Amino acid sequence: MKTAYLGPEGSYSSLAARKLCPTAEYLPRKSFYAAVSCVLACEADCAVLPVENTLQGAVAQNLDLLYASAELFAVKEYLLQIDHRLIFRRGVNLSRIERVFSHEQAILQCGKFLSENLPQAKIVYTDSTAESLSVMQKETDAGIVGAHMAREGYELSAENIADEKKNFTHFLLVKRGEEHLPVHSGRVYFAASCPHEPGALLKMLQILAVYDLNMTKIESRPKKDSPGEYNFFIEFEGDIAANGVRAALSRLQEYTKNFKLLGCY
Known part of the structure; x- marks a missing residue:
């Protein structure tokens, strides 16, 4: 595979x-x-x-x-x-670091550390955390990588530098x-937009409540072609083979717009 x-x-x-x-x-x-x-x-x-x-x-x-x-x-x-770690040339003091390379997500997740310990450093985004190692050319360059990314001649920070360690x-x-899709699942994931009417999101979520399905996640994303409208990404606990889950998905598809089953696992 x-x-x-x-x-x-x-x-x-x-x-x-x-x-x-x-x-x-x-x-x-x-x-x-x-x-x-x-x-x-x-x-x-x-x-x-x-x-x-x-x-x-x-x-x-x-x-x-x-x-x-x-x-x-x-x-x-x-x-x-x-587990984010700062990687830098062995023996170089952090006050000398001029550039920090890493993926945007890693940079954002380590914002407090960077602000407090490397305020002078320029932030440079890379396609991934691991790629930062290939673009660190100067002695004054550093990167944010996983704790598993040891490299000869470089030091890793002793601790996780993320704003939240968990x-x-x-x-x-x-x-x-x-x-x-698996025959059975523990969770089901779908996306849909609501009709443009009062209480539409509540009505959509009430379908899950009617079938006693516990929502575990909800996110909203603006529809790219319709300003002011949103797609909702919702995950709930349930076996995709169960009658109640099948019935709930059917009702969701009838009530909502642009419904898509994203998966189950």
Whole structure:
């Protein structure tokens, strides 16, 4: 099985890929879009996407990617604990650091540390945390990488530098085709927009309540082609094979607009 993910080797996505698909052939890509494109073009069997972080919330780009394709479905999940470390040349004092490289999400998650300890440093975004190692050329360069990314001649900070040490990212394994959905599940994930009427969101959520289904997540994303309208991404506990879950999904599809089953796992 070929599994695409945001590379290079050593990125957090690569760690999640190895947990979700331990025996796969791995295909690192330069972007999440490229990873998904591999699946849609049948160049990969699946892709690994982060969809939520406990510090920064939803990974909006990947929610949009999952929703945009009618053929793409999430079939498995993994919760990865994130451990951000500052990496820099051995012996260099932090006061000399001029540039810090890393993925935007990592930079945002370490904002307090950077502000307090490296206020002089210029922030430079990279495609992934692991890529920062390949662009650190000067003695005064530093990066934010995972604790697993040791490198000869460099030091890792002794502690996790994230604003919150209990930091987790929720990853989904996505495949092309509804036939890959599991027969049974613990959670179901869908997206939809509401009719433009008073209490529409409440009415949508009441469908879950009627069938005694516990909502575990809700996010909203603006519709790109309709200013003032939103798509809601909702996850709830339930077995996709259960009659009550099937009935609830049917009622949701009838009441809402632009309904899409995103997956179950």
